[in-house]
């Protein structure tokens with residue numbers, strides 16, 4: 666299974682990807698997570714990416730493509746993977762096709778998780794993420810049992826720098842302008858499945874699994 670998860674920031678791609686990992690035993694490749702890790706560690710790449718991320722802009726393609734190429738070479742990718750937050754524009758999608766072509770493989774599907782714009786703001790401003798394991802919570806919809814502490818690993822919950830209101834607006838604009846056209850890109854290739862990203866997490870997950878299995 667080699668899947669692309671598409672959807673606006675806050676559509677729940679990360680949450681669904683984490684459930685897919687558990688069910689299918691394949692890795693989630695989140696370019697956002699890899700970039701945030703580099704920022705946290707203060708690597709040269711992280712220093713370059715930080716300004717773009719905090720401004721709600723896309724990090725330059727060559728930076729992201731380098732990361733993805735390296736990640737796809739790792740052994741755990743042999744069984745498949747879930748691409749979460751990548752590709753983010755047509756140039757990245759075309760570059761991904763080339764990488765896969767050179768390996769003699771292709772994507773098995775692209776799943777678009779659709780959420781009305783009005784819901785996204787509350788999801789993003791309320792989002793809190795665990796520093797330890799990346800588990801996500803929301804102060805409006807799915808709170809941790811103890812405030813600020815992860816139920817799963819006891820790690821501290823924090824608000825991503827780019828989940829502040831002014832940055833969110835820019836991220837949503839970037840999505841509309843650059844990433845949303847990928848829905849048409851994968852539709853043309855005949856591998857797109859669109860599902861509604863509103864409702865219970867488990868109900869959405871059932872639809873995501875059906876789409877992932879080509880049902």
Ligand code: AMP
Nearest residue numbers: 696697717718722723724729750751753
């Ligand atoms: P995410 O966690 O996927 O919402 O990504 C957070 C931020 O990381 C984005 O707003 C971008 O600045 C950057 N980013 C993540 N993935 C990509 C990508 N594929 N291309 C460019 N920038 C990205």
